[in-house]
Amino acid sequence: MTETEVVVIGGGATGVGVARDLALRGVDVTLLERGPGLNAGTSGRSHGVLHSGARYAESDPEGAADCLQENRILRDIAEGCVADSGGLFVRLGGDDADYFDRKLDACREIGMDPEPLSPAELRERVSGLSEAVEEGFAIPDGVVYPSRLVAATAANAREYGATIHTDAPVVEIDADGEADRRLTVRTGDGPTVSADVVVNAAGPWAGKVASLAGAELGIRPTRGVMVAVDYPDLGPVVNRCREPADGDIAVPHGEQAVLGTTSVTVDDPDEFERDDWEVQRTVEECAAMLPPLADTPVERTYWGLRPLYEPDELSREGRGISRDFAVVAHDSAPGLVSVVGGKLTTYRLMAEAVADHVCGTLGVDEPCRTAEEPLPGVGDPARLDELAREFGAVGPADADVVGE
Incomplete structure (x- = not known):
């Protein structure tokens, strides 16, 4: 039996982010990932946008x-894990002009400085942009390489004393409902760990993990190609x-563009269909913005899962665009804390919120330092790729870039 203060379940961006934040505050933390490497779930199967908001x-x-x-913090602390590509929003003829104006005003209201551009200016910036584009504006979007980001975050957590186990699928969480009892986490072929707090950062699998402790968690995974x-x-x-809507974004990735995406609810994150119509629809819709895509061969496809928090999503009509996150403390399993929802861009902020909650429970009075401390290997792509390979973190989202 291994003893620690906190167990984190899940080796995606949020899980390693929580481990890093807690380790930097001096908390003894052990991370358990069920797969052979990190970054195997949602993080590694994203379209890789560093969102501007x-x-x-x-x-x-x-x-x-x-x-x-x-976005601004990651540019400072994670050079080499992100790329400053810039971004555009473009309106095609037939798209709602009032929606365009609302979007532009809303960007200004959150403190962004969007740059309105004419059709001619837009076409100067993007090769092959459709003649149907009537207006647009520039925003500080970027590209994130999750393999590098997850691996560098894990390396920083390890530097500060965190223990990271892969090939450690959690099979049981002993939480008997007594607030003063430590929790015991058992894995298949990995360690058994006793902890004061267990953080469930398993993404689309978070509902299954919570159920191992006798708790309920409303997760509604949706797939996207x-x-x-x-x-x-x-x-x-x-x-x-x-x-x-489907097919409304194109992301530069080295010599490729990654087109996304669809949104289809799935019942089981381990077993779900992958339909050809999603690929075809995504290409067709993106080709409305970039007509050359209609005749460009597809090099590869991959599906990702969004870990949407059901209580929040059920309150929305249609395809909700919000990707809010929630930190859930389970009354039926004291000591179990789940983090659900969110976006790759905000993984550090999500981890900070979880760590604040956990430190409050443990009586740890140390501030968050993750927004100031640079990640290991920043500015050195070769070192970052080495870390990605070491942690088995290379995933579909950036396999075409990492290690080239």
Whole structure:
């Protein structure tokens, strides 16, 4: 039996972010990841956008402001894990002009400085942009390489004393409902760990993890396809300025562009369909912004899962664009804390919120330092790629870039 103060379950961006934050505050933390490497779930299967907040500005201004803040922080502490591609929102003929104006105003209201651009100026910035584009504006979107980001975050956690176990699927959490009892976490072929607090950062699998402790957690995973095509001259991230829909974003990735995405509810994050219509629809819709895509061969496809928090999502009509996160303390399993929802861009902020809660429980009076401390390997892509390989963190989202 291994003893620690905190167990973190889940080796994606949020899980390693929590481990890093707690370790920097002097907390003894052990992270358990069920797979052979980190970054195997949602983080490693994203479309890789470092959001500016523009995508959420009119529907969720608070969340958008968080994105803008974290965008700036990651540029400072994670050089090499992110790229300053810039971004655009473009309106095609037939798209709602009033929605465009609301989006532009909302960006300004959260403290962004969007730059309105004419159709000619937009086409100067993007190769192959459609003649149907009638207006647009520039925003500080970027690209994030989750393999590097997760690995560098894990390395920093380890530097400060965190223990990281892969191939450690959690099979049981002993939480008997007594607030003064330590929790015991048992894994398949890995360690058994006793802790004061267990953090459930398992993303789409968080509901299953909570159930191991006799707790309930409303998770509604949705799948989305990412389609990678050869498109070396894309330049900025290109977003279509309309209500959220399939196929409304193209992201530059080295010599490729990653097109996204769809949103289909799944019942089981381990077993779900991957339908060809999603690929076709995504390409067709993105080709409305970038017509050359219609004739560009698909190089690879991959599906990601969003760990949406059901109590929040059920209150929305249609395809909710908000990606709020929640920190849930389970009364039925004292000591178990779940973090759900959120976005890759705000992973550090999510981890800070969890660590604040955990430190309050443990009586640890240390401030968060993760926004100031640079990650290991920053500015050195070769070192970052080495860390990604060491932690088994190379995933579909950036396999075309990392290690080249």
